Amino acid sequence: MERLDHFMARAATAYYGKGDGIGQDFTTAPEMSQAFGECLGLWAAVTWQSMGSPGRVILAELGPGRGTLMADALRAVDEVMPAFARALELHLVETSPALRAAQAAKLHGCVEAWHTDAASLPRGPAILIANEFFDALPIRQFIKRDRWQERFVAEGSFVEQPSDYGEPGPEGSIREIGEAALAIAAGVGQRLTRQGGALLILDYGPAESGFGDTLQALRGNAPCDPLATPGEADITAHVDFAALARASDATAHGPLPMGLFLQRLGLMARSAMLARAAPAQAGAILAAAQRLVSPEGMGRLFKAMVLAHPALPTPAGFEA
Numbered sequence: 001m002e003r004l005d006h007f008m009a010r011a012a013t014a015y016y017g018k019g020d021g022i023g024q025d026f027t028t029a030p031e032m033s034q035a036f037g038e039c040l041g042l043w044a045a046v047t048w049q050s051m052g053s054p055g056r057v058i059l060a061e062l063g064p065g066r067g068t069l070m071a072d073a074l075r076a077v078d079e080v081m082p083a084f085a086r087a088l089e090l091h092l093v094e095t096s097p098a099l100r101a102a103q104a105a106k107l108h109g110c111v112e113a114w115h116t117d118a119a120s121l122p123r124g125p126a127i128l129i130a131n132e133f134f135d136a137l138p139i140r141q142f143i144k145r146d147r148w149q150e151r152f153v154a155e156g157s158f159v160e161q162p163s164d165y166g167e168p169g170p171e172g173s174i175r176e177i178g179e180a181a182l183a184i185a186a187g188v189g190q191r192l193t194r195q196g197g198a199l200l201i202l203d204y205g206p207a208e209s210g211f212g213d214t215l216q217a218l219r220g221n222a223p224c225d226p227l228a229t230p231g232e233a234d235i236t237a238h239v240d241f242a243a244l245a246r247a248s249d250a251t252a253h254g255p256l257p258m259g260l261f262l263q264r265l266g267l268m269a270r271s272a273m274l275a276r277a278a279p280a281q282a283g284a285i286l287a288a289a290q291r292l293v294s295p296e297g298m299g300r301l302f303k304a305m306v307l308a309h310p311a312l313p314t315p316a317g318f319e320a
Contacts, residue, residue, distance in 0.1 A: 001152045001154040001159055002153055002154075003140065003150070003152055003153075004138070004139065004140055004150075004151050004153055004158075004215075005139055005140045005179065005180070006138070007138075007153040007227075007230065008138035008139065008235055009180075010230065010231075011230035011231050011233075011235050012136055012138070012235065013095070014230065014231030015230075015231050015232065015233065015234060015235070016095070016096045016098075016099065016136075017096050017097070017098060018098060019096050019097075019098025019099045019102060022065050024220070024221075025218050025219050025221060025233065025234045026218045026221060026234050027221070028065055028068075028069075028131065028132050029069075029131065029132070029202070029292055029298065029302075030065065030069035030072065030131065031066075031068055032288040032292065033267075033271060033288040033289055033292060034072045034274065035072075035267050035270040035271045035274060035289060036069065036262070036267065036292060037068060037069040037070065037071065037072025037073045037076070038072050038073065038075070038076035038270060039076075039262060039265040039266060039267050039270060040069065040129060040131075040200070040265075041072065041073025041074060041075075041076040041077045042076055042080060042081065042265070043200065043265055043316050043317065044059060044073065044077070044084070044088075044127045044200075045077055045080070045081035045084040046316045047127050047197075047198050047312075048081075048084050048087065048088075048127060049084075050312055050313050051125055051127075051197065051198075051309075051312065053083065053084075054087065054125050054196075055087055056087060056089060056124060056125075057084075057087050057088055057124070057125050057126065057127060057197070058088075058089055058091055058121060058122060058124055058125070058126035058127070058197075059088040059089065059090050059126075059127050059129075060090075060091040060092065060093060060115075060118070060121055060126060060127070060128045060129070061092055061093065061128070061130070061131075062093045062118060062128060062129070062130040062133045062184075063093065063094065063131070063132070063133035063136065064092045064093075064094055064099070064103055065102075065103075065131075066099065066106060067092075067103035067104075067105075067106035067107050068106065069129070070090070070092070070103075070106075070107060070110075071106050071107055073129075074090070074110060088127075089112045089122075090107070090110050090111050090112055091111070091112055091113055091114075091115060091121055091122070092111055092113075092114050092115070093114075093116070093118050093121070094114055094115075094116075095116050100114050117184075118184055118187060118188055118191075119187055121191075125195055125196035125197045126191070126192070126195065126196070126197040127197055127198055127200075128188065128197070128198070128199040128200070129199075129200050129202075130199065130200070130201045130202070130203070131202045131203070132202065132203055133201075133203065134178070134181045134201060134203050134239045134244070135203050135204060135205070135236040135237060135238065135239050136234075136235075136236050137178055137180040137181045137184075138178070138179075139176045139177060139178045139215070139237045140177045140178075141174055141175070141176050141213065141215065142163055142165045142174065142176075142177070143160065143172070143173070143175075144169045144170065144171050144172060144173045144174075144175075145160070145171070147162065148162075148163045148164075148165040148166070148169075148175075149161060149162060150162075150163040150165065153227055156225075156227045156228055157227065169211060170211075173211040173212075174211060174212060175211055176213075176214060176215075176237060176240070177243075178237070178239075178240060178243070181239070181240075181244060182243060182244065182247040183247075185244040185245075185247040185248045185307065186247045186248055186249075188248070188250075189247070189248025189249050189307050190248075190249060190250075192250045192307060192308060192309050193249055193250050193309055193310065196309050196312075197309060198306050198307065198308035198309065198312060198315060199250070199306065199307045199308070200305075200315075201239070201241070201244070201255075201303075201304070201305045201306070202258055202261075202303070202304050203239040203302065203303065204239065204298075204301045204302045204303070205238035205239035205240060205241055206238065206241070207241060207242070207255050207256075208242050209240050209242040209243055212238075214237045215235070215236075216236055216237070217233040217235045218233060218234045218236075219232060219234070239303075241254070241255040241303055241305050244305070244307075245305070245307070248307045250307040250308055250309065250310070251307070251308050251309070251310045251312070252305060252306070252307055253305065253306040253308065253314060253315055253318040254303065254304055254305035254306060254318055255303035255304060255305040256303065256304055256305075257295070257300050257303060257304075258292070258293075258298060258299055258300075258302035258303055258304050259292065259293035259294060259295065259297075259298070259299020259300060259302075260293075260299070261304035261317045261318070262292055262293050262299075262304075262317075264317040264319070265317050267289060267292065268289055268293065271286060271288075271289035304317065304318075306318060
């Protein structure tokens with residue numbers, strides 16, 4: 001028997017260690033549309049300008065997948081903001097050897113270094129991007145039955161154990177706590193307030209903290225039992241954006257719907273340009289962009305939030 005967060009961490013290490021889940025079990029926004037990464041690259045460039053255009057800045061991605069987002073981002077930066085391209089030093093936070101190899105192949109020598117955690121990034125002003133990173137971090141679950149019980153996992157099923165978790169809640173309600181995510185938000189927030197910069201988070205979850213069981217798994221792009229085959233499926237949970245903001249001493253902007261954020265960054269206009277340049281793929285390009293921004297697709301469930309140095313102006317895309 002093991003605590004749910006320990007089970008999830010073990011399963012994630014095995015699953016991402018293989019490095020073949022993207023496209024096979026799930027598809028991320030950068031894999032759908034090159035405009036997604038391009039817009040985020042230019043967002044980072046504008047953020048760099050708002051920081052005073054330092055001569056050296058760390059550009060880091062947490063959980064970079066196959067490197068697609070960053071490859072698209074760097075291409076856009078090279079074309080539109082070459083001064084930022086010269087100033088940035090690219091670092092990737094990735095633990096999977098298989099995914100590190102894919103990132104190295106995609107990014108062709110652009111990576112300064114890989115890191116196992118954000119705490120080991122070099123000092124200095126930094127712009128960090130975390131796209132579908134926090135949802136893969138382990139959570140603990142507590143369920144109210146007269147008193148709170150914590151969920152453990154044994155032989156593919158939940159086992160409940162008495163807990164001293166003390167928050168109020170209705171009978172039968174489930175509360176999730178992502179201690180790993182909160183620790184990262186706290187550590188990165190402290191770094192940003194002391195050394196400057198911003199963290200952009202794009203992920204799915206509610207704008208406000210609440211109750212509910214959001215544990216889920218995908219295998220072959222279809223839902224499956226998250227406890228049944230650890231290491232063989234992508235296990236995730238909704239991100240508690242409000243809790244991340246509370247854990248960080250950086251200034252929080254958002255969360256707001258990802259669709260609104262991407263539209264403000266010009267994703268639809270850029271996708272239209274790409275469609276005109278490739279008529280044979282135009283339908284697929286525009287459909288992918290629509291999926292990213294529409295409320296029925298990813299535009300409402302997914303949120304965008306920035307944690308930033310208090311002196312920075314409102315980040316691009318978060319204007320009232």
